[in-house]
Amino acid sequence: MNTLATSFGQLRKSQGSWFAGLAIAIALWFAIYRQLLPFARWLVAQLPIAPGSHLAASVEFFFYDTPKVLMLLALVVFAMGVVRSFFSPGRTRALLAGKREGLGNIAAAHLGIVTPFCSCSAVPLFVGFVSAGVPLGVTFSFLIAAPMVNEVALGLLFALVGWKVALTYLAFGLSVAIVSGWVIGRLHLEHWLEPWVREVRAGEVDLESDHLSWIDRFEAGWEAVKEIVGKVWYWIIAGIAAGALIHGYVPAELLSSIMGADAWWSVPAAVLLGIPMYSNAAGIIPVIEALIGKGAAIGTVLAFMMSVIALSFPEMIILRKVLSMRLIAVFIAVVGSGILAVGFLFNALFS
Amino acid sequence: MVDIKVLGPGCKRCQTTEEMVKAAAEELGLDASVEKVTDYAEIARYGIASTPGIVIDGKVVHAGGLPKEDDLRRWLKG
Numbered sequence: 546m547n548t549l550a551t552s553f554g555q556l557r558k559s560q561g562s563w564f565a566g567l568a569i570a571i572a573l574w575f576a577i578y579r580q581l582l583p584f585a586r587w588l589v590a591q592l593p594i595a596p597g598s599h600l601a602a603s604v605e606f607f608f609y610d611t612p613k614v615l616m617l618l619a620l621v622v623f624a625m626g627v628v629r630s631f632f633s634p635g636r637t638r639a640l641l642a643g644k645r646e647g648l649g650n651i652a653a654a655h656l657g658i659v660t661p662f663c664s665c666s667a668v669p670l671f672v673g674f675v676s677a678g679v680p681l682g683v684t685f686s687f688l689i690a691a692p693m694v695n696e697v698a699l700g701l702l703f704a705l706v707g708w709k710v711a712l713t714y715l716a717f718g719l720s721v722a723i724v725s726g727w728v729i730g731r732l733h734l735e736h737w738l739e740p741w742v743r744e745v746r747a748g749e750v751d752l753e754s755d756h757l758s759w760i761d762r763f764e765a766g767w768e769a770v771k772e773i774v775g776k777v778w779y780w781i782i783a784g785i786a787a788g789a790l791i792h793g794y795v796p797a798e799l800l801s802s803i804m805g806a807d808a809w810w811s812v813p814a815a816v817l818l819g820i821p822m823y824s825n826a827a828g829i830i831p832v833i834e835a836l837i838g839k840g841a842a843i844g845t846v847l848a849f850m851m852s853v854i855a856l857s858f859p860e861m862i863i864l865r866k867v868l869s870m871r872l873i874a875v876f877i878a879v880v881g882s883g884i885l886a887v888g889f890l891f892n893a894l895f896s
Numbered sequence: 897m898v899d900i901k902v903l904g905p906g907c908k909r910c911q912t913t914e915e916m917v918k919a920a921a922e923e924l925g926l927d928a929s930v931e932k933v934t935d936y937a938e939i940a941r942y943g944i945a946s947t948p949g950i951v952i953d954g955k956v957v958h959a960g961g962l963p964k965e966d967d968l969r970r971w972l973k974g
Contacts, residue, residue: 634945634960662960666946668905668936673945745940866936 563763578616585609603793610785610831614701615778619770621700626769629661630762634670641679641687646730649683654722657690658699667860671867675738676745682730689880690722693855697773701830706837710847713891717847721883728879737872780828788835797839804841811845812888816881819852829853843895848888856880898928898972903939903949909962910948917950920968928972 585608594601637660641653662670667688674684694715703711735743757765791800804811829850836846861873868876900917904910914932921928933939942951946960950971957971 638945662946666907666960669903669939669947670945672936672940673943676940676943677945741937742940745937 560759563760567763574616574620578613581613581616582609599793601793603789606792606835607785607789610788610834611782614705614781614785614831615774617701617704618697618777618781619774621697621704622770622773623766625696625700626766627762629659629769630757630765632656632660634660634662634666634673637687638674638677638679641674641683642677644679644683646680646682646727649680650686650723650726650730653679653683653686653726654690654694654719657687657722658694658696660687660691662691667863668866671864672742672745675742680730681735681738682726682728684726685729685876686722686726689725689855690718692860693722693851694718695854697777698830698850698854702833705830705834710837710843713843713895714847714850717887717891718851721851721880721887725876725879725883729875732875734872734875737869737875739867739869742867777828781831784828784831788831791832791835791839795839800836801840801842804836804845808845809889811842812848812885812892815845815849815888816852816856816884819849820856820877822853822857842892844888844891844893847891848884851884852881855884898926899953900928900930900972901933901951902930903933903942903944903951904947905936905939906934907947913948913950913962916963916965916968920965920972924969924972926972 585605588608589601589605590596592604594604637656640656641649644652671684671688674687675681679687699711699715702714802808804815833846833850837843856877861877864873864876898921900921902910902914902917904913910932914930918930921930939947939949942949942956944956944959948958948962949956949960950958950963950968952971958967
């Protein structure tokens, strides 16, 4: 038994077995993924539900989407976990320190997508950036992009709704983060930070450089899958259930009259509705999928999604520790108008 | 006496890190004091950009994410 365990341990440490295992896992993944729709139809046919009814449409959507979304999520999270092992907040900060505004905002927004940090790190990260000489506006570009362009949401949109919407979302989020951060930087609001933040004199950090092997990176990807899928699966099930109800029961005419491109007020309404709502990005995607399928305008839907993700009360409460109320108000106003502007723009472009 | 500080506002990972540090110190038979630092201003003074962080005898050895068991033992011995 012991020798078996040791040899398995050695196997885990060998790069070759990781590559071979990954190849097999991906082949299996695709084989199963292709069978999901026939399987969902078969399952619905076994149930005492009238074919073609609202209920059948909802149940089939649920049975098909649940395994589909979970499988896609695992794949996307693994890939992003590997990509993110190339970045760290410390390295990103070194890249951004002393950068001028403009180019700095663009770099910060992009780095915000790929730099891993957990939400409880937001405050140390903010203070760490500002005290290391990253301009306030550039720091904001980073902090806005990080939750708004969520890499999991991006991957799921790409797989479920299509590349056009996914790219639109990416462009949309990056522009809001870049422009909002730039505007906040132009306003020169440094004196609105909480006093202690300005006074922090950070010590030099000299961490040993982390040399990661491919095995370390794959392990980081696998850790990310265990952690994120373990944390968000119930959000996803709830999101798919909501999506299934919309898919089966909400008439397309109703939705397109409320959320269609002709209803100009739908974009601000979507943003306002999104602020008190707090959902994980992964949970909101199945709802997006169903809404777009029913003819809701893409700008409106994306505005709703970003407002839910980026303008949330829990985040404001965390940020209150370093920002004055006035700075938080500016933050909400700038980001909110950014979302509004791009929502209108995309409704105009795609209708 | 080794002076160890775990920096973090109190999220799940920071608590796990604290437990890992304590377990490793005990395993190595170190005479160590483990202190949890949760004050944001205090954390910021160490200059780290992500939490949890580990400080051993005044030197930052780790920032961001859970440490690896092997590294942890190496830092504690060093």
